[in-house]
Amino acid sequence: MTVLQARPVTASGPVEPSRFANPLQPRNLNRAALIVFILILGYLIITPLVKLQREAFSDGAAGYSQAFGADRIGRTIGYTIGLSLGSLVIALVLGTALAWSASRLPSGLGFLRIVPILPIVVPAVASVAGWAFLFSPRPGYLNALLRKLPWWSDLTEGPVDVYTLPWIVFITGIGLSSFVFLFVSAGFQNINSEILEAAQVSGSSQIKVFFKVTLPLLRPTLIYGGSVAFLLGLGQFTAPLLLGTNSGVTVITTEMYFLTTQTPVQTAAAAALGSPLMVIGLLLVLFQKLALGNQKRFVTHGGKAFRSSGRPSWLGASFIVLYFVISTALPIAALTFVSLSRFWSSKIDLTKLTTANFDSVMSDSVVPTAIQNSLIYSIVAVAIALPVGFIVAQVLVRGQDFPVLRTILDFVVAVPLGVPAVIFGIGFLFTYSEGPFVLYGTPWVLILVYVALMVPFATRMQLSTMLALGDQYIEASRVSGAGRLRTNILILLPLMRSSLAGAAALIFVLLTHEFSASLLVRSSTTQVMGTVLFDFWNTGTYPLAAAVALIMTGVTAVGVGLAVLLGGSESLSKL
Structure with a gap:
């Protein structure tokens, strides 16, 4: 190999520099390292999706023929669109009302701002069971109370049937309202309050200001938040699976699950069926990146920051409390009564409550093993996802030297936000059930799918902290002669300590109750809490399912408490 050397400077002046850059220069080494990093993440996140599409198009696109030629495909698509649109409307109305109410809380009730976020961190499978x-038409606790009212006293079941599409839509909408709340709350903070004050000084009422000024200013936020809620509605899995299966309410995600878990297994058809959801999700991610552009633009903004220009609203506080009762307290109360009963019935006899169900699930090795697996897999995934997210956030904030690579990395990391977890579960199941890496049946397939799903959250939480810190500390350290690694270790990481701890706790919370992907990649030896709960539910042992659901909720509560303790009360809003 010929080594090119720089020519010496002569008396006549410097010679022309070599046309070939030194491959060992720091800039080139950084580029090479970044390319390798992107390739590794790309293999983890993109490869399962590519393999699914390759399977769907194999044998002359037979998967598409099977999936979209089925007799019930029209009904399935109709249910899916109905679920996503209906839940979107509920989520937009509730989320916006909650954000407005949270901005007008009376003094001393600021802690209620956390309440609208709770449905995100409460295990979805536990909430749906609640x-x-x-x-439930006959033994449901609230249905039994409603039948005591004069209007429904002649009924033997109902009047509500939670297993029908309208109620699945309602439950989904309540859950998605938390996401809309996060977007709209952030939108409120970006509104210059001088605009609202000027409108009120001109004589406009608060209601008129809200509809004529505030809502138009929130339009971009509502459009983006609504598109995210619509996508999440399209990819809903837990509520349709637990509530809609026996009543014939199937959506695309549950149909994909049945295609891959029932005999004969039809992976190609499942992959084809999920393609529209994947394409819509990827387009949404691309739209987000194009719309937001350089995220440093959002670090600060001129004018007076938003503050509520109206009087504190006790009505708003009451609305948030009512939302908490409906979305969280009532389902958990129902879980508690069922878990303390020998069997599930519409009557609650306080004298016959027992802890026998908890004794039963904890004495059986399946549940303790599942709890242990959930904790271990989640901790290992956090230990991997957090540093990966740190590196990604660093590149997004300070990778101006590599704009193309930074854009590619940004898109790759955001893909799991747009693609439903069910599709990732099927993709990982298919990818790691064959060479070159056969991981199905081992803990690593769950850990890897957890890492893939959580890298966007790990990145976003740390990115927001880095943007808030700005560049002054980093630049001062670099000017003093410290290198990048030393600056990160001695300056940046200590400044981010509380945020990192809060992010770790929140990711742990999200992973301990992950259900959709876990259900598809689990094996008999790698059960986690959510999959064991589903098995109890499927066999009709509802008190045991309720006991496991409460255990999951308890683990979540501890994780949320740690997140707030370590990262502050605002840490939940970084989800």
Whole structure:
């Protein structure tokens, strides 16, 4: 190999520099390292999706023929669109009302701002089970109370049937309202309050200001938040699976699950069926990146920051409390009563409550093993996802030297936000059930899918902290002669300590109750809490399912408490 050397400077002046850059220069080494990093993440996140599409198009696109030629495909698509649109409307109305109410809380009630976020961190599978215990047609607790009213006293079941599409839409909408709340709350903070004050000084009422000024200013936020909620509605899995299966309410995600878990297994058809959801999700991610552009633009903004220009609203505080009761307290109360009963019935006899169900699930090795697996897999995934997210956030904030690579990395990391977890679960199941890496049946397939799903959250939480810190500390350290690694270790990481701890706790919370992907990649030896709960639910042992759901909720509560303790009360809003 010929080594090119720089020519010496002569008396006549410097010679022309070599046309070839030194491959060992720091800039080139950084580029090479970044390319390798992107390739590794791309293999983890993109490869399962590519393999699914390759399978769907194999044998002359037979998967598409099977999926979209089925007799019930029209009904399935109709249910999916109905679920996503209906839940979107509910989520937009509730989320916006909650954000407005949170901006007008009376003094001393600021802690209520956390309440609208709770449905995100409460295990969805536990919450849905709680709704079933409340509104199952015959033994549902609230249905039994409603039948005591004069209007429904002649009924033997109902009047609510939680297993029908309208109620699945309602339950989904309540859950998605938390996401809309996060977007709209952030939108409120970006509104210059001088605009609202000027409108009120001109004589406009608060209601007129809200509809004529505030809502138009929130339009971009509502459009983006609504598109995210619509996508999440399209990819809903837990509520349709637990509530809609026996009543014939199937959506695309549940149909994909059945295609891959029932004999004969039809992976190609499942992959084809999920393609529209994947394409819509990827387009949404691309739209987000194009719309937001350089995220440093959002670090500060001129004018007076938003503050509520109206009087504190006790009505708004009451609305948030009512939302908490409906979305969280009632389902958990139902879980508690069922878990303390020998069997599930519409009557609650306080004298016969027992902890026998908890004794039963904890004495059986399946549940303790599942709890242990959930904790271990989640901790290992956090230990991987957090540093990966740190590196990604660093590149997004300070990778101006590599704009193309930074854009590619930004898109790759955002893909799991747009693609439903069910599709990732099927993709990982298919990818790691064959060479070169056969991981199905081992803990690593769950850990890897957890990492893939959580890298966007790990990145976003740390990115917001880095943007808030700005560049002054980093630049001062670099000017003093410290290198990048030393600056990160001695300056940046200590400044981010509380945020990192809060992010770790929140990711742990999200992983301990992950259900959709876990259900598809689990094996008999790698059960986690959510999959064991589903098995109890499927076999009709509802008190045991309720006991496991409460255990999951308890683990979540501890994680949320740690997140707030370590990262502050605002840490939940970084989800």
